[in-house]
Amino acid sequence: MKQTKYGDLVQYIENDIMTGILQPGHKLLSITRLSEHFAVSKNTVIRALHLLESRDKIEARPKSGFFVKHQVHREQPTAPSFHNIEPSRVLVPELFQDIMLRGSAFDIMPNDVLPPPHxxxxxxxxxxxxxxxxxxxxxxxxxxxxxxxxxxxxxxxxxxxxxxxxxxxxxxxxxxxxxxxxxxxxxxxxxxxxxxxxxxxxxxxxxxxxxxxxxxxxxxxxxxxxxxxxxxxxxxxxxxxxxxxxxxxxxxxxxxxxxxxxxxxxxxxxxxxxxxxxxxxxxxxxxxxxxxxxxxxxxxxxxxxxxxxxxxxxxxxxxxxxxxxxxxxxxxxxxxxxxxxxxxxxxxxxxxxxxxxxxDYKRHLAYKRGTLLVQRDQLVQALNKYWKGELKFTIPNGGLTVWLELDSAINTGDLYNAAATQNIIIAPGALFSLAPNFTHFMRLSFNHPTLGNREKAIAKLSSMVFKNLIR
Amino acid sequence: MKQTKYGDLVQYIENDIMTGILQPGHKLLSITRLSEHFAVSKNTVIRALHLLESRDKIEARPKSGFFVKHQVHREQPTAPSFHNIEPSRVLVPELFQDIMLRGSAFDIMPNDVLPPPHxxxxxxxxxxxxxxxxxxxxxxxxxxxxxxxxxxxxxxxxxxxxxxxxxxxxxxxxxxxxxxxxxxxxxxxxxxxxxxxxxxxxxxxxxxxxxxxxxxxxxxxxxxxxxxxxxxxxxxxxxxxxxxxxxxxxxxxxxxxxxxxxxxxxxxxxxxxxxxxxxxxxxxxxxxxxxxxxxxxxxxxxxxxxxxxxxxxxxxxxxxxxxxxxxxxxxxxxxxxxxxxxxxxxxxxxxxxxxxxxxDYKRHLAYKRGTLLVQRDQLVQALNKYWKGELKFTIPNGGLTVWLELDSAINTGDLYNAAATQNIIIAPGALFSLAPNFTHFMRLSFNHPTLGNREKAIAKLSSMVFKNLIR
Missing domain, CATH: 3.40.640.10 (Type I PLP-dependent aspartate aminotransferase-like (Major domain))
Structure with missing residues (x-):
């Protein structure tokens, strides 16, 4: 994970574009300002901008500067709007205990191989x-x-x-x-x-x-x-x-x-x-x-x-x-x-x-953040690549999880059961609220690389949903 | 701590005499019965009995068998007899928190050296x-x-x-x-x-x-x-x-x-x-x-x-x-x-x-029990040797602690404070009840060998009490 300053800068700007911090049409800071802001040389900035341009992320407009060109724009999941907000006694269904425990592994395939510890x-x-x-x-x-x-x-x-x-x-x-x-x-x-x-x-x-x-x-x-x-x-x-x-x-x-x-x-x-x-x-x-x-x-x-x-x-x-x-x-x-x-x-x-x-903890955190960022993008890319129907999801700028809203006809509790038979574990939306607000939502984690069987799991999940298996 | 069967048998009988399970005048089992009971040869039994006889613990009476001769007879601490037994709200004095925590180390000198782990x-x-x-x-x-x-x-x-x-x-x-x-x-x-x-x-x-x-x-x-x-x-x-x-x-x-x-x-x-x-x-x-x-x-x-x-x-x-x-x-x-x-x-x-x-746990327990038994006797011997005034204490057949009753004029809370200034830690009786029943009691532990500084600590405690330092 050792990166050049140049690579850091590219990743930083790409991340801001991906998470929507930089919107399409947004003008980037000038080369001088970027150089000051990130404490790198102007040459480093220019090299980074050229790579981003070649990746179709930004475009140079003559005499104006660099602009965000393209964004994997994602609609955010619907925020809940409750009509009746009042205190209620809490009763967690017994059935949830097991799902919660499995979900807490933050792993779509808990039985699959893991990379060795660093x-x-x-x-x-x-x-x-x-x-x-x-x-x-x-x-x-x-x-x-x-x-x-x-x-x-x-x-x-x-x-x-x-x-x-x-x-x-x-x-x-x-x-x-x-x-x-x-x-x-x-x-x-x-x-x-x-x-x-x-x-x-x-x-x-x-x-x-x-x-x-x-x-x-x-x-x-x-x-x-x-x-x-x-x-x-x-x-x-x-x-x-x-x-x-x-x-x-x-x-x-x-x-x-x-x-x-x-x-x-x-x-x-x-x-x-x-x-x-x-x-x-x-x-x-x-x-x-x-x-x-x-x-x-x-x-x-x-x-x-x-x-x-x-x-x-x-x-x-x-x-x-x-x-x-x-x-x-x-x-x-x-x-x-x-x-x-x-x-x-x-x-x-x-x-x-x-x-x-x-x-060592500081060094470890730097490493962990870099790894998680790469893994977030793997998950996002897998979702973009394999998911066939309607899907809104968050692209968070930290943490371990992505929150996904599926077609409102989908019950992710049923999806959980269907997926579990294939050793694929999701966290169904029902876990995250006492009211039935999120029955068509689910949580996925990028705590592990979405590669190999974990990447295939995303494709399988999509198939389950769209073969009407779990409706 | 590896012991012969012969040593085990001696220790077993000595322990029963010391803890009062075998009272003075009590007749031991016959050589044949002892041999069966402990699954050792009659020769082993005879050897053990002779050693106990030479240590003045038992005596042979012609044609009658072996009898318990001598016992370090200890009066037991007074059992509490409460007049008003009724439910009460619990309020532990803030002051006790620290004493409880120190006492939980089960060590009269927590800063002294310890034997290496086995x-x-x-x-x-x-x-x-x-x-x-x-x-x-x-x-x-x-x-x-x-x-x-x-x-x-x-x-x-x-x-x-x-x-x-x-x-x-x-x-x-x-x-x-x-x-x-x-x-x-x-x-x-x-x-x-x-x-x-x-x-x-x-x-x-x-x-x-x-x-x-x-x-x-x-x-x-x-x-x-x-x-x-x-x-x-x-x-x-x-x-x-x-x-x-x-x-x-x-x-x-x-x-x-x-x-x-x-x-x-x-x-x-x-x-x-x-x-x-x-x-x-x-x-x-x-x-x-x-x-x-x-x-x-x-x-x-x-x-x-x-x-x-x-x-x-x-x-x-x-x-x-x-x-x-x-x-x-x-x-x-x-x-x-x-x-x-x-x-x-x-x-x-x-x-x-x-x-x-x-x-390994079974083996460890056997070792630990043997060690604790030796250490209990070290503590009992130190108390017999150094304590100058009235003292009743338990000689338990297991566990980690001895419960001591001092002269009723002694306040072991004061003794705790006086001893602590010399890095000697006792657990005062007041900790073990909500009512002031045990203010002249204290707990000592045989979790560590009562040798060296820990043995001297017993002598120092006695001095503190009898120099009227803590009355």
Whole structure:
């Protein structure tokens, strides 16, 4: 994945065209400005522009500059518009449990071969091995500090500082993953019967949590590009008392949407005015292809934003290490962590702290983002190539997933069942909302290369739909 | 720790004398019976008896046989007798959090050197390292099965089968340790405001859990040898509706007490009649020096016993792997695990499954029990040698801890503070009850050799008490 500056620039502009940031007819910056902006030589810029021209992506207009010529323009999936937004008790069908678990693998063919781990992952494994061996002679019978290993909390403080979040290491509490962090956040802020705002479509793990905790859900429509609709939230707050709002502002699953900074600030204002907690699921925050969005927590003025995340999407789910920044609820969260889980693995924490100290996590993220960008385009290209009928989908600028809207006659629950018989796994739209808003939607992931059998799986899915197999 | 059959037999009989199973004047079995019972030759028995005679433990009476001569007779600590047993809201002083955490290290000098890990622990570490590497190429982005790795659950099924518990592997749910198992068990069976019976003295992690879950505690006196008092429980059930009873029947901390099988059966009958759940903390069950007591779950007739345990006391806390057998609440517990924690590390589970499959866990337990028995005697000897004033303590036949009753004028909370300034850590009695029943008690652990600085620490503690430093 080592790239020249020249290749980076080409990819950057192509990405902006593909995701619609640069629209057809849009004029590019001048060669001088591009050279300054990307800190490359004018020659590099000219070489990149010529390649883009030869690929038919841009055109030179004499004495005017370069213009976006062509775009794989995609209609976005329909944003849900709910007529009745009101709190409702949560009941997740038993049937969903298995689908959710399979979907969480983010792999269209979980039984197919995977590429070998790259060198930095191997280094992390060596770190873990070393930490376990070192610790054996020292503290294997000892529990962790209540908040988690200081060295790791300190690294996370530093990491978030560069994303605009100013905290101290005592504001961080290490957890057994992001779901555990969300569990702690909701348990610390809400009691049974409280109303909690969630996004629709949104992460199903939150819906399951609300069910178990006996909390009412208020589903707000979430736009597939800009995320949760602040105006609808404002109206909802006039009608109902809400205790917490769970939101994924950066590359949310399933759509990959991102909230604007204005909306983040507006959300904080609403939380301050109406006295509710914001539980920010930041798990995809580090997976932005062109930039790392500022978390909502960066704009927090009254210690109301509980940020939740983990290493599960960036490194490996099997580390079982995440974190929560509990804001004004931090001491309650610390106590809840102790009684519900006692501690996290110190060896894992020590290995991860070392990985971050050595700069390996930053290097790994750069590599991961580049890989995911390539894989996103593979998935998009496969969809363009093989899908025969109506299809709208998002092309997110980060994260792991694409959200697809099929012909409204298609039931993706049936498609799930038909595909599963061929070892092809999709995440049907019904998982992402309590209401039947997304029965003709599905989520696909670009967490793996859409090549070989995974590419064929896209073609097979299309056949299933258009041979009327699943109507 | 490799021992001859001859040494085993000597140790076994010495242990029975020391713990009071064999009383002074008690006649030993005949040479023939001993030979049959322990499956050793008569010559081995005779050799063992002669050694015990030379150590002044037994005496030969002509034509009568061998009799127990001498016993380090210890008065047992006073069992609590409560006058008012009633449900009460739980409030754990904030001050206790830190003491509990330090105490959980089970080490009188947590900063002192430790012996190196033995070969089997190193083998486990190699298993873990291998599992992480193997998995990296396969399933690092995949979550665990909801109940946990099948291979590990199957090994646990087998393991418990030899302890008299007949279950299938689907009755086992892997957790992030025993505290997590207790959390899941209590959350699945109780709702806020319910009454829960706990032991006094008992494990403080349970008390913290009750507080967080808003449950009322009913503290039942627990005898330092025979555990919870079934008759008092029966009387309590006439007065109050209880939802669950949390009990440690095998080598409970702090006292090391064990329930008799009759009491276990009586408890089951009470649970059946009065419709409550039994939450069995079995974490020390595998650490019996002479036998593995049958869990209460072995006598369960109506799927009411939730067994909780982990590898934390037998292998290492840092594995963060435990288990719960959820009985009739199993599917609820599975769901709760998913939403609160999602999953456990598959690599750790695979490494542990392999460790059990290879017979290494059994070998390790044999080694561990032998080591703990030696260390228990080191601690007892140090107490006999250095303690200057009044002292009653338990000599448990398994587990990790000894429960000590000091002169009633001593406040062990003050002793904790005085000792901590010299890096000596005790667990003061106040931690083990909500009522001030045990302010002159403390818990010490024989999890580490009472040699070197740890032996000196016992002498220092005695000095602190008798120089009136902490009165």
């Amino acid at each position: 060198a930095l992952m191997c280094k992390l494994h060596r770190n873990i091995n070393k930490a376990i061996r070192t610790q054996a002679t020292q503290r294997a019978m000892y529990y962790d500090e209540p908040l988690g290993l200081y060295a790791l909390r300190e690294e996370l403080r530093e990491h978030y500082s560069s994303a605009g979040v100013s905290i101290s290491s005592t504001d961080v509490c290490i957890t057994s993953g992001c779901q555990h962090a969300l569990f702690l956040g909701l348990t610390a802020t809400c009691v049974k019967g409280n109303n909690v705002v969630i996004e629709s479509p949104g992460f199903y793990g939150v819906v399951q949590l609300l069910e178990e905790l006996g909390l009412n859900a208020i589903e707000l429509p979430s736009h597939s590009v800009s995320g949760v609709d602040i105006n609808v939230l404002r109206e909802t707050l006039d009608k109902y008392k809400i205790t917490a709002c769970v939101v994924s502002p950066a590359f949310a699953t399933p759509s990959g949407s991102c909230m604007s900074e204005d909306n983040k600030k507006a959300l904080i204002q609403l939380a301050n005015k109406n006295d509710f907690a914001i539980i920010e699921d930041d798990i995809y925050g580090d997976l932005g292809f062109t930039s790392r969005p500022k978390p909502i927590k960066a704009f927090d003025t009254e210690e109301r934003v509980i940020l939740c995340s983990s290493f599960s999407k960036t490194l490996s789910r099997d580390l079982r290490i995440g974190w929560v920044m509990g804001a004004r609820w931090q001491s309650k969260i610390k106590k809840l962590k102790l009684v519900s889980n006692l501690a996290c693995s110190q060896a894992m924490q020590a290995a991860l702290a070392r990985f971050m100290q050595d700069g | 070969a089997l622990m190193c083998k486990l570490h190699r298993n873990i390292n291998k599992a992480i590497r193997t998995q990296a190429t396969q399933r690092a982005m995949y979550y665990d099965e909801p109940l946990g790795l099948y291979a590990l659950r199957e090994e646990l099924r087998e393991h418990y089968s030899s302890a008299g518990v007949s279950i299938s592997s689907t009755d086992v749910c892997i957790t992030s340790g025993c505290q997590h198992a207790l959390f899941l068990g209590l959350t699945a069976t109780c709702v806020k405001g319910n009454n829960v019976v706990i032991e006094s003295p008992g494990f403080y992690g349970v008390v913290q859990l009750l507080e967080e879950l808003g449950l009322n505690a009913i503290e039942l006196p627990s005898h330092s040898v025979s555990g919870v008092d079934i008759n008092v429980l029966r009387e309590t059930l006439d007065k109050y509706k209880i939802t669950a009873c949390v009990v440690s029947p095998a080598f409970a901390t702090p006292s090391g007490s064990c329930m008799s099988e009759d009491n276990k059966k009586a408890l089951i009958q009470l649970a059946n009649k009065n419709d409550f759940a039994i939450i069995e903390d079995d974490i020390y069950g595998d650490l019996g020096f002479t036998s593995r007591p049958k869990p209460i779950k072995a006598f369960d007739t109506e799927e009411r016993v939730i067994l909780c345990s982990s590898f934390s006391k037998t292998l290492s806390r840092d594995l963060r792997i435990g288990w719960v057998m959820g009985a009739r609440w199993q599917s609820k517990i599975k769901k709760l695990k998913l939403v609160s924690n999602l999953a456990c590390s598959q690599a750790m589970q695979a490494a542990l499954a392999r460790f059990m499959q290879d017979g």
